[in-house]
Amino acid sequence: MDRIIEVLRDRIGEKRLGHTLSVVEESLILAKKHKAPEEKVKIAALLHDFAKNITLEESVKLVKDYNLELDDVTITSSELIHGPLGARMVRDYFNIGDQEILNAITYHTTGRENMTTVEKIVFLADFIEPARDFEGIEVIRKRSLENLDEAILMALDSIISYLINKRSIIHANTIHARNYLLKKGIGE
Ligand SMILES: [Fe+2]
Ligand SMILES: [Fe+2]
Numbered sequence: 001m002d003r004i005i006e007v008l009r010d011r012i013g014e015k016r017l018g019h020t021l022s023v024v025e026e027s028l029i030l031a032k033k034h035k036a037p038e039e040k041v042k043i044a045a046l047l048h049d050f051a052k053n054i055t056l057e058e059s060v061k062l063v064k065d066y067n068l069e070l071d072d073v074t075i076t077s078s079e080l081i082h083g084p085l086g087a088r089m090v091r092d093y094f095n096i097g098d099q100e101i102l103n104a105i106t107y108h109t110t111g112r113e114n115m116t117t118v119e120k121i122v123f124l125a126d127f128i129e130p131a132r133d134f135e136g137i138e139v140i141r142k143r144s145l146e147n148l149d150e151a152i153l154m155a156l157d158s159i160i161s162y163l164i165n166k167r168s169i170i171h172a173n174t175i176h177a178r179n180y181l182l183k184k185g186i187g188e
Contacts, residue, residue, distance in 0.1 A: 001042075001046070004043075004046055004047070004094065005017070005046075007093065007094075008020060008046070008047075008050070011050065011053060012049060012050070012052055012053045013053060016049055016052060016053065018131075019049070019129065019131060020045070020046060020048070020049055022129040022130055022131060023045045023048060023049075023122070023125045023126050023129050024042055024045040024046055024125075025129075026045075026124075026125035026128060026129045026130070027041045027042065027044075027045035027121050027122055027125040028041065028042060028045075029145075030121045030124060030125060030144060030145070030148070031121055033145050034117060034121065034148055036117040036118055036121055037118065040098065040100060040101055040104075040118050041104075041118055041121050041122065043096065043098075043101050044100075044101045044104035044105055044108075044118060044122045045121075045122050045125060045126075047086065047090045047094070047096070047101075047105055048083075048086065048104070048105050048108045048122055048126060049082065049086065050082075050086035050089055050090050050093075050105070051081070051082040051083075051085040051086035051089055052082045052086070054078075054082065054085070055078070056076075056077075056078040056081065059078060059081045059082065059085050060075060060081070062085055062089070063075065063081065063084075063085055066085075066088050066089075068084060068085065068088055070084055071172075073169055073171050073172070074171065077169070079109060080109055080110065080171060082109075083105060083106050083107060083108055083109045083110065084106045086105050086106075087102040087103070087105040087106040090102070090105065100116055100118050100119070101118070103116070103119055104116075104118050104119045104121075104122040104123075105122070107119055107123065107173065108122050108123050108126050109126075109171075110171040110173035110174045110177070111123050111152065111155075111156060111173060111174055111177035111178075112173040112176060112177050113173075113176045113177050113179070113180035114180060115152075115177070117148065120148045120149075120152055121148070123152065123155070124140075124144050124148065124151055124152060124155060127140070127155045127159075128140055128141045128144060128151075128155075134158070136154070136158060139154065140154045140155055140158070149181055149184070149186045150186055150187055152177070152181065153178065153181045153182070153186050153187045154187075156174060156177055156178040156181070157178070159174060160174060160175070160178065
């Protein structure tokens, strides 16, 4: 873990390292509460923003070098590209082959349908870590300790409303994630 933190400090800087460590802490609280594998959650949370400080131009270049096939929405947004690119990069940097960890990193921004508990926890922890502040966050924080699916549905509602208000593109995975939960009857 110390080696990862040193590499991270170099790559993403002190400020984002602070965010990352908060996400780790939050993830471990949720992992304990929901009986998820703590080691996996910890590694995924530690590495979730690994590619965040790379410019979009450089990210697109790396995506080509790695032969990653990304959709046209992801490839044009640094908000989105750092998930899948980061997952690919940590495979190389730290020899991480665990697909669940890699998926948690890949989908931490968009979410997706049928997420595993590890994916759900990293997605939520990133959204509710202590430095985040927006209307309704306290309710989501509280719910995340009780019911992950309900908390994620609330987070997705909040993300989608925010993106609509900004007139931003919404990634299809985010819509699919929400539809999936609604079809399961979450939030009724
Ligand atoms: Fe991120
Ligand atoms: Fe993050």
